[in-house]
Amino acid sequence: MPEKRKIAFYAVLTSGHLNLCSAFGSTLLNLYSDKIDVYFFVDQNWAEKLSKIDLRFKFEIYENEKNEINDSSKDFVDSLRPLLALPNLEKTKLVLNMSVANIDAFLPTDQKVSKLIKKLKPDYILCDLTTHVPSVLDCGIPYSFIISTNPTILDVEDIPYFGLDCGIYEKERIKAERLELDEIFEKTKKSYEKVYEEQSIKFDKDIPIHCPRSNNLSIYSFPKELDYFDEEIREKYKLLRVDAPVVPSKIPPPFELPEEFSKLPGKIIYVSLGSIFSCFHEEFQKLIDALATLPYKYIVSKGPAGEKINFPDNRFIGENFLNQLAVLQVVDMMIAHGGNNTFTECFYFGVPSIIFPVMCDLVNNAKRIEETGFGYQMDFLNFNKEELKEKIEKVLSDESLNEKTKKISERIKKENSLEKIAKEFYESLN
Numbered sequence: 001m002p003e004k005r006k007i008a009f010y011a012v013l014t015s016g017h018l019n020l021c022s023a024f025g026s027t028l029l030n031l032y033s034d035k036i037d038v039y040f041f042v043d044q045n046w047a048e049k050l051s052k053i054d055l056r057f058k059f060e061i062y063e064n065e066k067n068e069i070n071d072s073s074k075d076f077v078d079s080l081r082p083l084l085a086l087p088n089l090e091k092t093k094l095v096l097n098m099s100v101a102n103i104d105a106f107l108p109t110d111q112k113v114s115k116l117i118k119k120l121k122p123d124y125i126l127c128d129l130t131t132h133v134p135s136v137l138d139c140g141i142p143y144s145f146i147i148s149t150n151p152t153i154l155d156v157e158d159i160p161y162f163g164l165d166c167g168i169y170e171k172e173r174i175k176a177e178r179l180e181l182d183e184i185f186e187k188t189k190k191s192y193e194k195v196y197e198e199q200s201i202k203f204d205k206d207i208p209i210h211c212p213r214s215n216n217l218s219i220y221s222f223p224k225e226l227d228y229f230d231e232e233i234r235e236k237y238k239l240l241r242v243d244a245p246v247v248p249s250k251i252p253p254p255f256e257l258p259e260e261f262s263k264l265p266g267k268i269i270y271v272s273l274g275s276i277f278s279c280f281h282e283e284f285q286k287l288i289d290a291l292a293t294l295p296y297k298y299i300v301s302k303g304p305a306g307e308k309i310n311f312p313d314n315r316f317i318g319e320n321f322l323n324q325l326a327v328l329q330v331v332d333m334m335i336a337h338g339g340n341n342t343f344t345e346c347f348y349f350g351v352p353s354i355i356f357p358v359m360c361d362l363v364n365n366a367k368r369i370e371e372t373g374f375g376y377q378m379d380f381l382n383f384n385k386e387e388l389k390e391k392i393e394k395v396l397s398d399e400s401l402n403e404k405t406k407k408i409s410e411r412i413k414k415e416n417s418l419e420k421i422a423k424e425f426y427e428s429l430n
Contacts (some may be wrong), residue, residue, distance in 0.1 A: 011128035092163035148360030183362035244344035278303025319428035338362035350409030
């Protein structure tokens with residue numbers, strides 16, 4: 001029997017980044033388990049988490065000396081608060097400048113991964129990283145990127161940039177804001193190039209070193225009906241699109257509603273602000289209290305600081321962490337932070353949403369869902385009850401919105417683009 005090919009995933013160690021990687025890895029194994037093995041370069045903590053997702057995954061483990069950020073700590077939340085009040089353009093400038101200032105931060109981990117790459121000798125590497133890294137550039141192994149964020153991070157001309165709330169047709173504004181960012185882009189590029197040249201790392205200067213695109217292909221997750229890119233752009237940049245990081249065989253049973261909760265009147269709204277932004281518990285509690293004045297029922301994912309969130313009455317149920325794929329099967333709409341995994345999963349299950357974006361790609365997703373008529377966005381720090389009531393009522397009562405959202409769900413499930421792209425990727429190896 002021929003030796004199996006080794007496909008290795010190298011990603012930022014967060015749920016957001018590893019979710020699409022694990023979905024793609026599981027899909028590859030569902031199709032080709034007799035022909036490939038799927039590996040992850042991770043620390044022990046993530047090896048244990050990923051094992052629970054798919055027992056077939058294999059791991060090359062490195063020691064992670066960096067302490068995990070305590071997202072619920074007051075210091076961490078307070079450090080983010082001044083950033084949240086800035087205009088989106090200023091937030092983006094700050095994030096880009098931080099990436100330049102912290103350019104050396106990922107190198108110790110990358111050096112560990114470099115040793116694992118040399119040991120494993122994979123046939124192909126799939127990276128969910130925000131930039132090209134020395135270990136991958138220097139190993140001589142073909143690689144591609146997986147983009148688990150909003151695809152604007154691909155930095156395609158005439159498309160709104162990552163973290164900015166431009167509409168796709170606001171071409172003059174897109175151009176003006178990109179001009180403001182050009183100096184930082186150039187500084188970022190030169191900073192990476194300097195570090196890599198000092199290490200004698202060879203790289204193709206035609207590919208933006210700070211941008212997750214490769215000469216092979218790049219895979220991104222975004223529903224077709226809301227996509228920024230036409231076929232010409234996808235061909236030019238060798239982009240493959242999947243609708244959502246959901247593996248049909250791994251969808252859990254629907255969330256079991258308590259009998260008492262089920263008997264209460266009202267439609268069901270799922271509320272989740274993600275692991276970081278749910279820790280702004282004062283703002284989160286303000287949202288919960290505002291929802292309590294409306295005639296609906298709520299399932300709430302409270303996040304790591306959930307002990308600070310109080311439910312006003314028995315129309316609210318939830319825990320710090322819930323199985324989101326289970327919950328999305330039993331609700332009428334969602335109030336979300338706009339992370340790309342949640343954004344795409346809502347469309348998979350046909351659940352319309354209102355997004356409270358804070359920064360980075362949450363802003364792009366909120367703008368995109370509103371400008372395409374699939375939902376609404378609201379100000380995380382400064383929303384008011386009247387606007388919240390109005391938009392929830394619009395989402396729940398708009399038969400056209402709900403019907404077209406359900407149709408997207410039906411198409412996504414029928415087409416199973418995750419499987420289609422997995423096949424296309426595998427064929428590209430031959």
